[in-house]
Amino acid sequence: MDKEQENVEKTDPEGHRYGNFINYYTFHPAQERIEQLPQDIWSSCHLDSKYSALDIGCNAGNLSSMLYNFLENNISADGKCDVSLLGVDLDPILIERARAQNSIPKIKFECLDVLSKGSKTVLSKYLESIKRTRFDVAFCFSITMWIHLNHGDSGLIEFLKLVCEISDMIVVEPQQWKSYRNASRRLRRANATDFPLINKLNFTHDMEMHVENILRNECHFSNVMVTNQNNWKRKVLIYKRKS
Ligand SMILES: C[S@@+](CC[C@H](N)C(=O)[O-])C[C@H]1O[C@@H](n2cnc3c(N)ncnc32)[C@H](O)[C@@H]1O
Numbered sequence: 001m002d003k004e005q006e007n008v009e010k011t012d013p014e015g016h017r018y019g020n021f022i023n024y025y026t027f028h029p030a031q032e033r034i035e036q037l038p039q040d041i042w043s044s045c046h047l048d049s050k051y052s053a054l055d056i057g058c059n060a061g062n063l064s065s066m067l068y069n070f071l072e073n074n075i076s077a078d079g080k081c082d083v084s085l086l087g088v089d090l091d092p093i094l095i096e097r098a099r100a101q102n103s104i105p106k107i108k109f110e111c112l113d114v115l116s117k118g119s120k121t122v123l124s125k126y127l128e129s130i131k132r133t134r135f136d137v138a139f140c141f142s143i144t145m146w147i148h149l150n151h152g153d154s155g156l157i158e159f160l161k162l163v164c165e166i167s168d169m170i171v172v173e174p175q176q177w178k179s180y181r182n183a184s185r186r187l188r189r190a191n192a193t194d195f196p197l198i199n200k201l202n203f204t205h206d207m208e209m210h211v212e213n214i215l216r217n218e219c220h221f222s223n224v225m226v227t228n229q230n231n232w233k234r235k236v237l238i239y240k241r242k243s
Contacts, residue, residue, distance in 0.1 A: 016186065017195070019057070019146040020091040028232070030063040033141060033173070036230050039074050041238065043136060043169065045081035054123070054135040054167060056114055057143030058087030061098025061107075067139055068107050086126050086135075088112040115151055115159060123166055138167035142234070144211060145175035149183060149195040153203050157214055164219035169240040172215075174207045176233055208235055215239045 045051050053071055055064040064087040075081045084106045089095055090113040098109040112122055127133060140163060148156040163170055184198050203210035208226070215221045221239040229235055 018090060020094055024059050025062040030066045032231060033063055034066045034070050036227050036236055038225060041224050042075050045075050045077035049082050051075050051081050051083045052130055052132050052135045053085040054138040055085060055087040056138060056140050058089045058098060060094050061087055061101055061109060063141060064107060065104060068104060084130050115155060135167040137169040138163045140172045142173055142175060145179055149198060152197040153201055157218055160214045161219055164221055172211055172237045173234050174211045177205045177207055212237060
């Protein structure tokens with residue numbers, strides 16, 4: 001049993017279809033994820049002193065606020081950089097929690113399924129409200145597996161293409177194949193229907209390789225860096241728009 005399986009079963013035993021664990025940050029501390037991020041690869045603050053970030057699958061927002069503080073401290077700027085961050089998640093209860101916990105005015109949370117029909121419009125409207133056309137960076141921590149299991153190979157491609165279209169840099173932490181098997185097992189143990197697409201996936205096993213191939217070949221982004229594995233045996237892949 002891997003670390004995720006063990007912890008999820010202890011603290012959040014229901015089968016989950018979207019990774020919308022209510023107690024996620026009790027067993028997956030947000031601070032550990034921040035420590036894995038390099039400090040010197042971020043682009044500078046813009047001339048108008050603004051920098052914008054998107055956190056996709058933000059859950060209850062704990063990691064989002066740490067990402068915000070991390071960016072404030074690591075974006076190079078002549079004066080103060082005005083960072084804004086939008087966190088989105090498909091679970092309305094988690095978004096309510098995220099809003100209730102948030103004390104930073106420049107962080108907003110929206111309930112949004114990124115693969116829903118109107119999602120690009122919602123994201124574009126937010127960008128318009130902060131007078132930008134793209135996010136400087138989009139964070140996709142531990143979400144690709146849920147997108148992949150629920151929307152198949154084409155859904156994973158669609159997701160990454162959308163994120164790359166609206167962002168200049170993407171930070172992705174793909175789950176390992178073992179986690180797919182565990183997620184499926186949890187559903188079956190909870191007597192829920194298994195992910196209907198799990199046996200139809202062609203992208204299996206080396207998930208980092210598949211995500212990197214999509215980022216390179218479908219999104220035409222270039223590699224900035226890939227971190228070492230963290231405690232959960234996940235690497236963080238950082239890619240950016242080719243200039
Ligand atoms: C395992 S949690 C990861 C939370 C956070 N990104 C982190 O790593 O700390 C995955 C989150 O993605 C959200 N999610 C899954 N599919 C989504 C989708 N299509 N659109 C938006 N959020 C989604 C879930 O509701 C859940 O909160």
